[in-house]
Amino acid sequence: MSERFxxxxxxxxxxxxxxxxxxxxxxxxxxxxxxxxxxxxxxTGIHWPARVVRIGREEVELDTGAGRADPPAAGxxxxxxxxxxxxxRQKWLVEKITELGVARLVPLRTERGVAEATxxxxxxxxxxxxxxxxxCGRDTLMEIGAPVTVTEVLxxxxxxxxxxxxxxxxxxxDAAVLRAGADAVLALVGPEGGFTDAELAAADRAGAxxxxxxxxxxxxxxxxxxxxxxxM
Amino acid sequence: MSERFxxxxxxxxxxxxxxxxxxxxxxxxxxxxxxxxxxxxxxTGIHWPARVVRIGREEVELDTGAGRADPPAAGxxxxxxxxxxxxxRQKWLVEKITELGVARLVPLRTERGVAEATxxxxxxxxxxxxxxxxxCGRDTLMEIGAPVTVTEVLxxxxxxxxxxxxxxxxxxxDAAVLRAGADAVLALVGPEGGFTDAELAAADRAGAxxxxxxxxxxxxxxxxxxxxxxxM
Numbered sequence: 058m059s060e061r062f063x064x065x066x067x068x069x070x071x072x073x074x075x076x077x078x079x080x081x082x083x084x085x086x087x088x089x090x091x092x093x094x095x096x097x098x099x100x101t102g103i104h105w106p107a108r109v110v111r112i113g114r115e116e117v118e119l120d121t122g123a124g125r126a127d128p129p130a131a132g133x134x135x136x137x138x139x140x141x142x143x144x145x146r147q148k149w150l151v152e153k154i155t156e157l158g159v160a161r162l163v164p165l166r167t168e169r170g171v172a173e174a175t176x177x178x179x180x181x182x183x184x185x186x187x188x189x190x191x192x193c194g195r196d197t198l199m200e201i202g203a204p205v206t207v208t209e210v211l212x213x214x215x216x217x218x219x220x221x222x223x224x225x226x227x228x229x230x231d232a233a234v235l236r237a238g239a240d241a242v243l244a245l246v247g248p249e250g251g252f253t254d255a256e257l258a259a260a261d262r263a264g265a266x267x268x269x270x271x272x273x274x275x276x277x278x279x280x281x282x283x284x285x286x287x288x289m
Numbered sequence: 290m291s292e293r294f295x296x297x298x299x300x301x302x303x304x305x306x307x308x309x310x311x312x313x314x315x316x317x318x319x320x321x322x323x324x325x326x327x328x329x330x331x332x333t334g335i336h337w338p339a340r341v342v343r344i345g346r347e348e349v350e351l352d353t354g355a356g357r358a359d360p361p362a363a364g365x366x367x368x369x370x371x372x373x374x375x376x377x378r379q380k381w382l383v384e385k386i387t388e389l390g391v392a393r394l395v396p397l398r399t400e401r402g403v404a405e406a407t408x409x410x411x412x413x414x415x416x417x418x419x420x421x422x423x424x425c426g427r428d429t430l431m432e433i434g435a436p437v438t439v440t441e442v443l444x445x446x447x448x449x450x451x452x453x454x455x456x457x458x459x460x461x462x463d464a465a466v467l468r469a470g471a472d473a474v475l476a477l478v479g480p481e482g483g484f485t486d487a488e489l490a491a492a493d494r495a496g497a498x499x500x501x502x503x504x505x506x507x508x509x510x511x512x513x514x515x516x517x518x519x520x521m
């Protein structure tokens with residue numbers, strides 16, 4: 058696979074422009090020359106073969122060929138609502154669930170959560186998604202939702218959207234049962250200290266089944282990646 | 290849960306001794322006092338409540354109560370044979386698959402692999418297993434096998450041991466089918482560049498089915514953790 062670069066806007070009339078870090082990486086780090094071939098994508102589910110036609114100080118212009126679409130997802134789209142861990146663990150979580158094909162990550166505000174999803178944190182998450190998409194060949198960006206509480210996110214459980222809450226009090230996660238007939242799946246993963254009884258009760262009322270992921274105490278990012286692997 | 294400490298040897302006659310880093314952590318970092326209560330385990334599937342009775346320069350003596358056994362595993366034990374990534378990714382992989390309950394990790398020597406499992410690297414892996422077991426409440430250490438080639442590890446596929454090879458050319462992984470009737474499961478995860486045709490042919494001959502984990506190019510540690518989550 059040729060190296061992949063992220064476009065802030067899709068190509069128009071067979072022409073695309075790389076800007077910012079992407080342009081600098083291609084022009085200065087990789088020392089690209091006019092005529093070099095790369096792959097570009099804009100996070101919209103399509104990638105294009107492209108050839109460098111002009112290298113400017115802060116941008117690289119490319120001619121693009123016929124776009125190719127991402128293969129369709131095998132199952133219903135998965136939204137993970139996660140009480141995000143901090144630092145490296147957060148970064149790792151985003152990389153892994155992007156690779157695994159999660160459609161949307163929603164930072165979850167919980168009573169025992171620690172990391173606050175500030176605008177700069179959300180921008181860092183988005184950057185992590187792009188980097189992972191470049192690396193793993195995914196053409197559709199994982200969406201990063203606005204931070205919400207447990208009650209707020211549970212409001213999505215209407216119609217064909219099925220939900221689960223990762224919690225040691227639950228039954229073993231049965232992915233096939235959960236996915237059968239679902240238009241979409243929402244999974245909630247709580248903070249290190251777990252969900253409070255009130256949060257679990259809210260999930261019960263909303264119809265989100267409690268599911269356990271095994272006998273050990275999983276870190277937040279492990280639980281999130283395990284849920285993603287099981288439900289993709 | 291009280292803090293957990295690792296014993297190099299199980300208690301005898303209701304008495305246990307912490308040594309090395311474990312003793313230093315309890316005595317100097319946590320400034321434990323005689324009478325303090327902790328949990329100890331020796332990686333043998335049992336943990337014990339314990340009370341500090343003497344704090345020496347390099348060791349801590351404890352009285353131990355009645356041992357409690359790890360809950361039995363839900364399915365057949367899983368061995369992951371992995372062409373290990375380097376550095377932080379290797380450390381992360383070990384932490385995650387220990388949390389998820391993988392029975393055994395075998396460093397896999399492949400034609401395109403990069404990391405060599407030296408004795409010091411294996412000791413680092415073992416240390417990572419202990420740290421993860423302390424954190425996640427697992428009482429049975431994940432075993433670290435001696436490094437083997439693909440051909441060597443495939444020799445384990447006899448009798449009730451079922452095998453799979455993670456490869457994009459395979460069918461979607463069906464965990465229920467693979468685990469049904471299996472006494473044990475062996476999963477092979479290759480290096481960034483993938484298995485060679487010769488390695489895949491050897492797996493085919495040994496009866497290890499090829500299984501894909503989705504449309505994207507997963508990093509080694511993502512594939513290993515995804516396989517673990519799916520097969521536990």
